[in-house]
Structures are given as C-alpha cells and as structure tokens.
Amino acid sequence: MSCITQPAQAKAGIITDAMKHVAEVEMVSPETIRAAVAAGTVVIPANINHKGLVPVGIGRSLKTKINANIGNSALSSCPRQELEKLRHALKYGADTVMDLSTGGNINQIRRSIIEHSPAPIGTVPMYEVLARCETVDNLSESFILDVMREQAEQGVDYMTIHAGLLKAHIPAAKKRMLRIVSRGGSILAAWMNKNNRENPFYTAFDEILEICRRYDVTLSLGDGMRPGCLADASDEAQFAELDVLGELVRRCRAADVQAMVEGPGHIPFNEIEMNMKREQRVCDDAPFYILGPVVTDCAPGYDHITSAIGATMGAFHGAAMLCYVTPKEHIGLPNARDVRDGVIAYKIAAHAADVALGKPGARDRDDAISRARADFDWEKQFELALDPEKARELRAEALAERDMPADHDHKDERFCTMCGPNFCSVRISREL
Known part of the structure; x- marks a missing residue:
C-alpha cells in the first residue's frame, strides 16, 4: 500500500506540514511551495x-x-x-x-x-x-x-x-x-x-x-x-x-x-x-x-x-x-x-x-556583519560569521603575534592588526 506522497497531496490542493515549514524558512507563501511541489520544480x-x-x-x-x-x-x-x-x-x-x-x-x-x-x-x-x-x-x-x-x-x-x-x-x-x-x-x-x-x-x-x-x-x-x-x-x-x-x-x-x-x-x-x-x-x-x-x-x-x-x-x-x-x-x-x-x-x-x-533575506547576514564591522563589534562579527570558530581562531592568532593573551578583551579595539590604529580606514573615515 502506498502512502500519499508530497506531490500527490500538493496536486490535490493540500498544504502539508512539511510544505508549511519550508514556506516559513524560505519566506514565501505556503501556496507557492504547494504549487511548486505539485509541478515538480521543488x-x-x-x-x-x-x-x-x-x-x-x-x-x-x-x-x-x-x-x-x-x-x-x-x-x-x-x-x-x-x-x-x-x-x-x-x-x-x-x-x-x-x-x-x-x-x-x-x-x-x-x-x-x-x-x-x-x-x-x-x-x-x-x-x-x-x-x-x-x-x-x-x-x-x-x-x-x-x-x-x-x-x-x-x-x-x-x-x-x-x-x-x-x-x-x-x-x-x-x-x-x-x-x-x-x-x-x-x-x-x-x-x-x-x-x-x-x-x-x-x-x-x-x-x-x-x-x-x-x-x-x-x-x-x-x-x-x-x-x-x-x-x-x-x-x-x-x-x-x-x-x-x-x-x-x-x-x-x-x-x-x-x-x-x-x-x-x-x-x-x-x-x-x-x-x-x-x-x-x-x-x-x-x-x-x-x-x-x-x-x-x-x-x-x-x-x-x-x-x-x-x-x-x-x-x-x-x-x-x-x-x-x-x-x-x-x-x-x-x-x-x-x-x-x-x-x-x-x-x-x-x-x-x-x-x-536576490533571494528573500539572503543579504541580511551580510548587512548585519557590515554594521558590526563599522562599530568594531568583534563579538557580533564572530557570531554572524559562517564559521565563527575559524574567525575566532584567526583573531586569537593575530593577538598572539602582538604578545597578547587569546582571551584578551578586544571589544574596545577600534582597529585590526592588519592596519593598526594609525592606518585603520574605517576609523579614519568615520572622523570625516
């Protein structure tokens, strides 16, 4: 005996719980997902x-x-x-x-x-x-x-x-x-x-x-x-x-x-x-x-x-x-x-x-991390990174090169070790 598959239900006009969940994640209407499943394009x-x-x-x-x-x-x-x-x-x-x-x-x-x-x-x-x-x-x-x-x-x-x-x-x-x-x-x-x-x-x-x-x-x-x-x-x-x-x-x-x-x-x-x-x-x-x-x-x-x-x-x-x-x-x-x-x-x-x-919501993360960079909010940058651990590892490595401990509180540092305080373009341009 066959179950009622997702496309079979979609063709019958039924929006399943799975379709509702996908619609929520994708920021589209449940009907959009149902129609796409029925057509076979999703x-x-x-x-x-x-x-x-x-x-x-x-x-x-x-x-x-x-x-x-x-x-x-x-x-x-x-x-x-x-x-x-x-x-x-x-x-x-x-x-x-x-x-x-x-x-x-x-x-x-x-x-x-x-x-x-x-x-x-x-x-x-x-x-x-x-x-x-x-x-x-x-x-x-x-x-x-x-x-x-x-x-x-x-x-x-x-x-x-x-x-x-x-x-x-x-x-x-x-x-x-x-x-x-x-x-x-x-x-x-x-x-x-x-x-x-x-x-x-x-x-x-x-x-x-x-x-x-x-x-x-x-x-x-x-x-x-x-x-x-x-x-x-x-x-x-x-x-x-x-x-x-x-x-x-x-x-x-x-x-x-x-x-x-x-x-x-x-x-x-x-x-x-x-x-x-x-x-x-x-x-x-x-x-x-x-x-x-x-x-x-x-x-x-x-x-x-x-x-x-x-x-x-x-x-x-x-x-x-x-x-x-x-x-x-x-x-x-x-x-x-x-x-x-x-x-x-x-x-x-x-x-x-x-x-x-231009997928719905795709650039939200990029804009948020850019705001964190502008504010020198290091912790927020790490949280928003696709690989937060890697970002933290590299930041710790940069601190180590300055003979600073890995757990150094860097939240008030308004520059990175690539530019230093005197050549930080973000800081300088904010003072324009």
Whole structure:
C-alpha cells in the first residue's frame, strides 16, 4: 500500500506540514511551495519513516542548498567516525547528508546516521548492492529492488540511482580520456557490457517508483556519465544520458514521485551556464543537484576551492543544490576536518549565489556583519560569521603575534592588526 506522497497531496490542493515549514524558512507563501511541489520544480525529501526529520525544500526558486557526503570505504573509517563526520556536517551548515559507505557495517552506519540526523539523508543503493554481492557477476534486478526496499523502510529520504546510463551510451564513453568516473555508473556499464543486457535500474523503473511511492522517497537521478575531467566535459555521452533523465523525470511526476537530477562534475567555467540551462530545458526544470562543478583539474588538495568557484556559477544559473567537494577529492577519504572545510566552502558558494539572485533575506547576514564591522563589534562579527570558530581562531592568532593573551578583551579595539590604529580606514573615515 502506498502512502500519499508530497506531490500527490500538493496536486490535490493540500498544504502539508512539511510544505508549511519550508514556506516559513524560505519566506514565501505556503501556496507557492504547494504549487511548486505539485509541478515538480521543488522537492521535499521526507521519508515517512525518518523520525525527527526537519523538512528541507530543494528547487531553484528557493535558497540554494548544500549536501555533504560522508561514509566509510573498505579501507577506512568506522561507525563512530561517520557520526563525527555527520556532526561536523550539520554543525557547519549542510542541508542534507549522503551516506556513501562502501565498506563494512553499511546497514549499522546508515541506521545510526538516520537516527542522529534531523537533515534529510541520501544514499546510493548500488554501493550496498555491490558490497553485499561482492562481485558484479552476482548483481541482479531483484536484489537491487530488495536493497532499495530495505533502505526505504529504514528511513532514507532520497536515493541516487543511475537509471539513465543505457547500454547504447557505452561506446561514447570509450572515446573519453577518463571514460566513466562515477562509481555506480562504471559498475553498471561493466555489468551491461558483460551480460549484453540493459541497465537494471532502467528496466525496473516502474518497480522502483512503487517503492518510492510507498515511503515518499525522492529519487535523485544520477549522472553516471558525468565528466571526470575538463577534456570530457559537455560531450556526447553526458548529454545522451541527460536526455534519458528527462524522460525519467516525467515518469516520476506521472507516478507522484519526487525527483531531482544530478549534474556534471568537471566543467570549464565558460560552459557552466549552458549546462544549467540545458538541464532546465531537457528535464522540465526539475531541481538540479550538481557536484561542483570542478573548473580546473590541476589543483589536488584544493578542490574544495576549484569546485566552489564552479558551484557559485552553477547556483547563479539555476542549480538548486550543491554537492560539496572536500580538499581530499581525488586523493582519499575525507576526515572530519575535511568535511568542515568542504561544507564551509560550499556554504560560501551557495550564499554568494543567493545574494546575487536576490533571494528573500539572503543579504541580511551580510548587512548585519557590515554594521558590526563599522562599530568594531568583534563579538557580533564572530557570531554572524559562517564559521565563527575559524574567525575566532584567526583573531586569537593575530593577538598572539602582538604578545597578547587569546582571551584578551578586544571589544574596545577600534582597529585590526592588519592596519593598526594609525592606518585603520574605517576609523579614519568615520572622523570625516
């Protein structure tokens, strides 16, 4: 028996509690949210079994959201470390969190994350499928559906499935420098190539929709053909998959299942706007959930920066949610510190785009911190910072360089150590 999903209720003219909450947070009318959910341009990932969930709205008409990926690998991390990453992600401002565990204790880790998270939780079911199958040879359509049912029952709010990568797309991927960099996409391509069969996520899509209807799980239609380097960006393989994702969006909406679309990974800066507009057109303005994009390939260790540059441009041109990238991208499994750095980089990117787009209330924080700067109100500046701890750390470091204690009462100081008292432009100009 299916539950009554958010879009089904929206189409019936019902404004749910989740819609009311999103409307309040976004500073818009509840009717605006209802209409957008009914049209499929806004999604509210909210599994009926996720207790304690605080609903989040995702759509380009709303404030830009960010997602933080956590999860173990076969070589690193444990349940305790994943909960620490979750705490860091939520503390520093992630709107949703994805558990991408591929190692041991996957079920236990996911259950614990869902229990401890008020934010929507996403997964990539293929990872658990392969971890339990052990080899691609054991992968089957029925087992995929079993794993998705189990995760839905557990309370997962949205699932990434690579249903748009078809057997016919594989020859185009072979022309690429890096071929297929998506883990889920590469696994499926190998299975299709070996068995000469179509993508099981595509052939079982109707059954997948029924699972999602039962628990109101949102589908995140994954980009298994996302480019993994600038040389592969905006190519035949990427856009062939996007066309299929547009078809799947329409099937989701007809079935009253919420859907968003995942977008490219490595894209030159000048191609970002085109990619955002193309998704809006092909996928009927379904919320676009993008990874970065990373705008240059030559800065390992700094990809939270290279990708935040692209993320700002992507959000400005219509991306609804940004999947963060950490400094460990392309290098290793991120730790709690990397999660913090990635989340803050993406909070900056999302906020900058929202300010530029004039989203309701987006600039309030900027104006408030500017007033605090004008008043030399250091404590207020720290409180309003996206990362108050970092601001305090750097202020303490500056004080230490002046041989002053870290707990020095600096509230009356009307200058910083960069300019000093005689060259402080803010103080001087106030005396004009």
